[in-house]
Amino acid sequence: MPAYDVVISFAGEDRAVAESIASNLVTRGINVFYDEYEKANLWGKDLYVHLTKIYRDDSKFCLMVISEDYVKKQWTNHERKAAQARAFNENREYILPLRLDDAEIDGILGTTGYIDYRNTSVDHIIDLLTEKVIQYNKENGIAYKIVKAETVFQQAIDFKGNSAFRDSDMNTECPACCTQQKLSEATLSLDGDDTIYTCKNGCQPLVVISRPGIVAWPGRGVRLQDYVIRNVREITIKTESMGMPMLIPASKAALMKMRSSR
Structure with a gap:
């Protein structure tokens, strides 16, 4: 399965x-390749080889942000050629042009369908990209399953x-x-x-467990190996064998995740 849902190819002038x-x-929970999120991962690599892959x-x-500046840059042309090699071998819309x-x-x-940034809101672009990823997952049998907080802790911590x-x-x-409630009393669902x-009581989400991708999402919860836990209020953990309870501080960004209709 591909490591990313969406990779973004753009000129530096179009970084905003x-x-x-x-x-x-x-x-939206979309795993995206954006260079600023990958600094540690890219450090020291042969970028010509790595970015080709x-x-x-x-x-x-591949979201291709097309502009006059995009045409002029060596790196964007390298990314474009790599993406076009993939598109040539697949009978589907891999490259998504954003003009x-x-x-x-x-x-x-000129006959390739595109989205015009000049008359399309960012929110609508995000909706369309999310829809693309969801459809890809359905067509390729990619199904997700509920991952409990207890499972994340068991995988991340050696309880000796x-x-x-x-x-x-x-x-x-x-x-x-x-x-006040135990997580075992809360309602579990997938988004x-x-x-x-x-x-x-059905009021609102209390905890979101996400896969952050290759790098953690800065400031957005507690990273435990392959997962990030984002909680609205602090979580107190106490077992009979523990002398003092453990606290997981609340994440200010716990409710940043927008709910899309799926």
């Missing part, structure tokens, strides 16, 4: 557009013979109704790849 799209995709092999879609102006791009035919945390050992509070713990 790319960054706005990338950050909004992240809030990223844009040719490692994503479900900032009327620049002509080698290999992108002590009892592992269970959802019934984790307590939090709903900001809406102020009800794409995210597991949602909702208040047992």
Whole structure:
């Protein structure tokens, strides 16, 4: 399965557009390749080789931000050629052109469907990209499953013979109704790849468990190996074998994830 849902190819002059799209995709739970999110991963790599693989092999879609500046740059042309090699071998729409102006791009035919940034809101672009990813997942049998908080802790922490945390050992509070509750009492559901713990009274999400991708989402919860836990209020963890309870601080961005209709 590709490592990314969407890779973004853009000229440096168009970074503001790319960054706005990338950050909004992240809030939808879309795993996006955007260079600013990958600094540590890119450090020291042969970028010519690595980016060829990223844009040719490692994503479900390539969002190509087309502009006059895009045409002029060596790196964007390299990314474009890698993406076009992938598109040539697949009988589907891998390259998704987003036009900032009327620049002509080698290999992108005038008959290719595109979105015009000049008359399309960022929110609508994000909706369309999310819909593309969801449809790809359905067509390719990519299904997600609920991942409990207790499972994340069991995978991330060596309990050295002590009892592992269970959802019934984790307590939090709903900001809406102020009800204290164990995570085992909350309602579990899936939103794409995210597991949602909702208040047992149905008020609102309390905890979101997400896959952050290759790098963690800065400032958006607690990273535990392959997952990020975002909680609205602090979580208190206490088992019989623990002398003092453990606290997971609330994440200010816990509710940044927008709910799309699926």
